[in-house]
Amino acid sequence: MEGVRSMKYGLTAIFAGIFLSGCASTFLKVENPDVLRPDKEFERAVVIEVPEAEPGTEEALIATAPPAAEEKPAAPAKTVKGAKKTVPAKAAAEKTPAKASKKAVAPARREPDLEDDKGFQGRRPLKDPFWIGETVVHDVSYFKVSAGSLTMRVDPFAQVNGKKAYNLVTHIKTYDTFSKLVYGVDDKVVALLDFEQLIPRVFTMTVKESNQAREVRSFFDFEKNEANFWEKKITKKNGVEEKKMKWEILPYSQNVFSAAFYMRLFAWEDGKEYAFRVADDGENLVFKGKTLRREVLNTDLGPIKAVVVKPEIILKGNFKPIGDILIWLSDDDRKHILRIESKIKIGTLVSEIVELKPGKAP
Template sequence: MAEGTIETVGYSTFLNRSPKLFNVFSILMKSQIRQSVASTLALLAVTGCAGKSVGKIDISAELPKELPVELQQKFEIRDSSVNAQQQSKVVSASPVSAKATVAKLQAQSKNKALKASQVGAKAKTGGPADEAVPAVFEYPNRRPKIDPIWLAEKHVFEITYFGVAAGDFTLEVLPFKTMAERRVYHVRGTAISSSLFSMFYRLNDTVETYIDYDGLFSHRFHLVLDETKQARDSLELYDSEKRQTFYWNRWNRREKGYSEKKEFFPIESFSQDMLSSLYYLRTVPLPTGAVVTFPVVSEGKSWEAVVTVMRREVLDTPMGRVNTIVLKPETKLQGVLQKKGDSFLWLTDDERRFVVKLEAKVKIGTVVATLKNVDRGQTPGGGEAAQ
């Protein structure tokens, strides 16, 4: 990776037909691409009457039977009892060689019956000996010196289109969970249309991501849409070790009816989803002029996010008048930068990197998400932070 880059954030797509439900952060990362994933920051620009909602999808906590038992167990969501301050021992972002594995075995083995000659035999390359001691897959440690993401923190945004309040989007960090034997952040977003917009188009959407505590990449992404013209349950499981994602999408649309898709797709290890990318950005250095890039996976497809640090500026926020970092997110598809209209993201220029504003130019007008309330959450040492 070239100097000055850091790695990717997630993004998605939106319908460019009416009625429209826009995903703010998705638009920021990948505007003008079809097939709406109404999640991260729901933005509405709708026409027509709401009418009767489509039938809801039966949401089950069980994974499909076609999914191997190994993966079902790996991506099971479990409560975590691990102390938030305890860090895992893995630090490498890539597999280590058989030779390195043997050295580790020699240093750590307490079995006196295991002779050095036996261990050395396993280190030979070019044959079955390599299979006897497979490469050990280890995860990156990207922990920032100061963690900006605190448990119980909450952002509440007002979404406006042409100056009219379209709805609210709430992001909150829930208690830690365990997945794939690793501690993960559990982040949930909910989007609810305003009473006025609900007369035209109603939505009550939820999106969840499970972000590796040490590696700061996504393990699992879940999107549930409950809207006037569509109901959807979309699940993605990201297996960085096998470099693949399992994508299960159930979609009921008024005009097209019900469809279901279950597929495996190749991905880059340690990718972001379209919500985890926002939290990942809060953890990386952002000097003015820098360009941050990283891999993102959405709906089984891989992209590259390119985020330019434009400038610093002062904004009025619920926290008072604060210094902010202005970012310009763009999308690179198959190595080609997509120019589809300017979008911007504002983060506080401090240790917390709160999201205070998002702005995206769409085909007609501009969609804006403005922070209207923030709960700083619990300090890493415990207790509530001063508001």
């Protein structure tokens, strides 16, 4: 499944299985859904609170927190440490003399040095591109045949171990005809990104496809600079499988799903290269992207000014091939993903915007 890894870094990770995993006519039936229940280690490490879902919305994926909200004060010491790291820093700054306070407010540079700091004050963007209720829908086509839809949403804020987090949702679903004739996919990922530090705390993934069903949970513990990954999977070929991983990560690393949103924070000026860290599958990588050009993209919504970005991945200082991929971002403060084009071994995969709801400004 070489295609899966390459597509992952083209911000179309969830598409890969659609086209490269073979043919089937229906979704895999899971006789006992309990075998895919989230790992208890994850539930012990992470307390997630989300707003009550409005009628008709999809919130089941991240409803993995213990049911009793009042248990939150009794969370493990790890949770309390997580709160201490960011909150007292602000309080301490307020208690220091004015001169010291000025130095604290105006650091020499935004961390980490790898990342561009234009448009930021510390870790926070001067203009927040993530508006609650924002919904971007793409039509995904293969060999110019519509195969499915990609939806990227910003849902109401969540709390992860007591900290405010962006609730970023990605959902890929094949159309009925494609599911019956070729391959069926109904995959959903939620990335919970810390509001203040813009680092991923959690991602959860539910995979429902023709040849597999899968539940994935990941927790980035930046107190220990450690990534934790749990996966439970059922396939036609191998039955029930389970995978656990833990590895050391670098500060401010994104995961592959938060990266699609995180890249929208940068200015993407002409000819300038942008970079940030990504941790995935036991590896520490660097995402790099460069603006190739600015152009007007003709879409179903009409012409939209766009920035065309060419991404690449660096592993241990060396370029890691990910295929021929281009990403179109809206040329404004929001940097919506308008189009993704990826040439794979057989044909070209194209995902392009067909619907946009801007959401409510913060």
